[in-house]
Structures are given as C-alpha cells and as structure tokens.
Amino acid sequence: MKCAPWLGGGWIVLCAGVVSAAPLTFNTALPISKDEWILREQFVFVKSTDDPSPMDRRMEVSGLMTMLGYGVTRDLAVFSVLPYADKRFAMKVGGRDVARSRAGFGDLLLLGRYTVYEDNGPGHTFRIAPFLGVETPSGSDRASDRFGRLPPALQPGSGTWDWQLGAVASFQSLDWGADAQFAWQGKGEANGFRAGAISRLDLSVQRRLWPVVLGGGVPSFLYGGLELNLVHAAKDRVSGIDDPDSGGTSLFLTPTL
Template identity: 55%
Template sequence: MKTLIKTGLSILCVWAGTAWGAPITFNTALPVHEGGYVLREQFIYMKIADDPTPAQRDMRVSGVMSVLGYGVTSDFALFGMLPWFNKRLDMTMGGEALTRRESGVGDLTVLGRYTAFQRDTPGRTLRIAPFLGVKAPTGEEDARDGFGRLPPAVQPGSGSWDALGGAVVTWQTLDLQIDGQAGYQASREAKGFQPGNVLRIDASLQYRLWPRNLGADVPAFLYGVLEASLAHSARDRIGGADDPNSGGTTLSITPGLQYVTRKWIVEAGIQIPLNQHLNGTALRNDYVITTGFRINF
C-alpha cells in the first residue's frame, strides 16, 4: 500500500518550453522555462490483492494526480500536486464478505526544485537538481462507514505533515534520455498512526523509436520507456508501537510508451513488481497502470 506514497513523488517537467520524453513514475532534472507552466494529469489504477492471510484482502485504487509546475527562474521551479482517490477494500471476516470504501481529495504536496549543475554541449545536456517539499494534510483522514473508522489505507488523506527531499539527475541526447532519482519521505504521526518513512531509488531510459532519422519538419516523436524502482518502507507505527505487518522492500519495473510533441505528451505504462520482501502479512502489490498527458505553456 506504500505505492500511494511512492506515486506522490512522480512529478514531471519540461525543458526550455519544449516537451521532451521524461520518466513516467518519477521526476526529471530538465527545467520548466522561466515564467512558464507545465500541467500534468495522470490517471492511475492499482490492484493490491496478493494477501497471504485467510482474510483474502483485495484492494483496488483508482485516481487522478493533478500536477502544476511554474518556472520561477531558469534554475528554480515550484510544483503543486493534488490527488483524488477512489479506494475499495474487499475482505472476508468471520466467513462473510466485507467491503469498505471511500473517495475524495488526497493530501497536497508542494515542492521546489533547483538546478545545481548544468553542462550543455551540442546535441546533449547533463543536469543535476535537488528538490525539497512538504505534504500537507488536506485529505479526509477520519472517514467512517457502518463498521466504524476506516483503516488508514482506505482513507483519502493521512492527517499528517510530511517532509520529502532528494535529487534527480538527467542526461539527454537527441536519441535517448537517462534519468535517475533518489528520494526520501519522512512521515509524522496523526491520530495514533504514523506511516513508515520511504526511501526510493529510481532509474529510467527513454529511447526514441520513431522517427529513426531526425529532420527539420518532424512534428512528433514516439519514445519507448523502461523504468526500475527500488522502494524501502519502514514499519508503520500504531499507538507508538511498530506494526509487524507493514513495511518492506519492493523492486519494480515499468515498461511504457510516450508520444511527444513540442507542447504536449501522451503516455502510458504499467508498473510490475519483480520482487517484494514485505514484513509479516503486509498486502502485496499486483500492478499499477498509469496513463496521462502533459501540457506546457
């Protein structure tokens, strides 16, 4: 279920007013041009149903991630991200089927990213950009149904103020782009529950599939995308004590495609776990499907 937290780090941006291939599941170091905006909408569907217990827990999450970025200067950009979730948890309790669900706006994340290193040569660029941000508790964290208060995983929000930071590096040529990111999210306690802190390391390759030869009048590009993500989540804490059935390490890959024009991008990818070493009876991810678009103006 930490996929919901990890998805919150996926913010994309653009370079010098032109749309380029970029990671689907995380950040890039290419800047938003000064005074410009980038709008990104991602539509996400998650299946988290690999349950090792007799409860047969089956969680489905659909949602929309809305991201708006602004280029304050040529080196510094601000981003705001606000998700909307529809969450449903089916399970068996006492021999009877039970469904708990909730939908609503999630927590707002605001972050700044600064280009600390830049080297441009003909046909290629290398950039390194640290980022720092905060997640505010704008989502409902005390939703209830006929069975009482919903479990934290089904709540739209967390109720806590969290900090996140890291750095991203991008190397881009005319044919391909390679991105890498290291990020950390530190969560605080709210109403007796504290999600485990998350460390995430990502890598992405975007390779131009079409056209094979560049020309002066090429209107668009098709990129193949392959990404890898290693995420480690500490155990959650409930009432001041560690939850033994939470946290762990997951290695995932995400193959995808991007159709890129000068002003907008359409993209799709599916994240598949290769290895999940989770604690106790923590619910395991099945897959995450992501589609969306990005416009810069």
C-alpha cells in the same frame, strides 16, 4: 512536454517544457522555462488481489492527479499536486464479504526544484537538481462508515505533515535519455499512527524509436525505455509500537512507451 509521477506514499510530478523523453515513475531534472505554466492531469489505477490468507483481502484504487507547475526562474521551478482517489477494500469475515470504501481529495503536495549544475552541448544536456517538498494534511483523515472509523489506508488524507527531499540527475541527447534519482520521504504521526519513512533509488533509460532519422516538420516523437525502482519502507508504528506486517524492500522493473 514530459511529466513523471513519484510512486510510493505520495506524488511528485516534474515536467520539462521541451520535446524530450523523461521517466514515468519518478522525477526529471529537465527544466521548465521561466514564466511558463504547465497543467497536467494523470489517471492512476491500482489493484491488489491474490491474498493467500483466509481473509481474501482485495483493494482497488482509482485516482486523478492534478499537477500545476511554474517556472519561477531559469533554474527554479515550483509545483503543486492535488490527488483525488476512490478507494475500495473488501475482505471475508465469517465467510461473508465485508466491503468498505471512501472517495475524496487527498493531501496537497507543494514542491520546489532547483538546478545546481548543467552542462550543455550540441544535441545534448546534463543537469542535476535537488528538490524539497511538503505534503500538507489537507485531505480528510477521520472518515468513517457503518463499521466505524476507516483504517489509514482508506482515508483520503494522512492528517500529517510529510517532508520529501532528494536529488535527480538527467542526461538528454537527440536519441537517448537517462535519469537517476535518490529520494527520501519522512512521515508524521496522526491518530496514533505513523507510516514508515520511504527511501528510494530510481534509474531510467529511454531510446527514441520514431522517427529513426530526424528531419524537418516532425510533429512528435515516440520513446521506449526501461525503469528500475528500488524502494525501502520502514515499519509503520501504531500507538508507538512497530507493525511487524509492514515495511520492507521492493524492486520494480517497468518498461515504458
């Protein structure tokens, strides 16, 4: 079983009930068998430091993603993803450190994926699957501390209904795997804040490193790969006005094992 999270403002975790490689930072089109359930727990840690400004802003997020997937039919699979995160932020104000934090369950993601094309042959498969999901405002978005209401980045939830859609194509052979995805995530508005929509293009290539030669009785496989994520975020809006310090385009190169 291989699973992959979607990074950037939300999480999509898609899994395949077969022994094969899959991307680690975005979706796969590989199938889940009919009437099969998949439960996966994933730990995530993110740290941001080296702020060049005098405020010396620092942020750490540690979280646990709980994913449950089900194969409704041979082509249709549905997923739910519930995150739990501990967010900690610190900055210098008047020469003194000010720390703020919050932990809690985030917004529940519900997603469906349907295979619209497949080409199977001896030792290989190619599939194309569009997906559609909605992130529900199940997490708290009104948390506060002794300094007042927490900023949106520290809130467990967004308070908005956010839509996600896209399509992913996957090729898998006995030795190689490749995946490509285009995805878009639209953001709703709550408490006078609307996060910028996210568009992304993802590519992944995986190669079986062990065993070099397939044989009977092999209990597991080891794959190495390289992934590329091109992510564009539109500017956030606060009270209907664009935030000039938000948005932009990022390129990530990720080696995987």
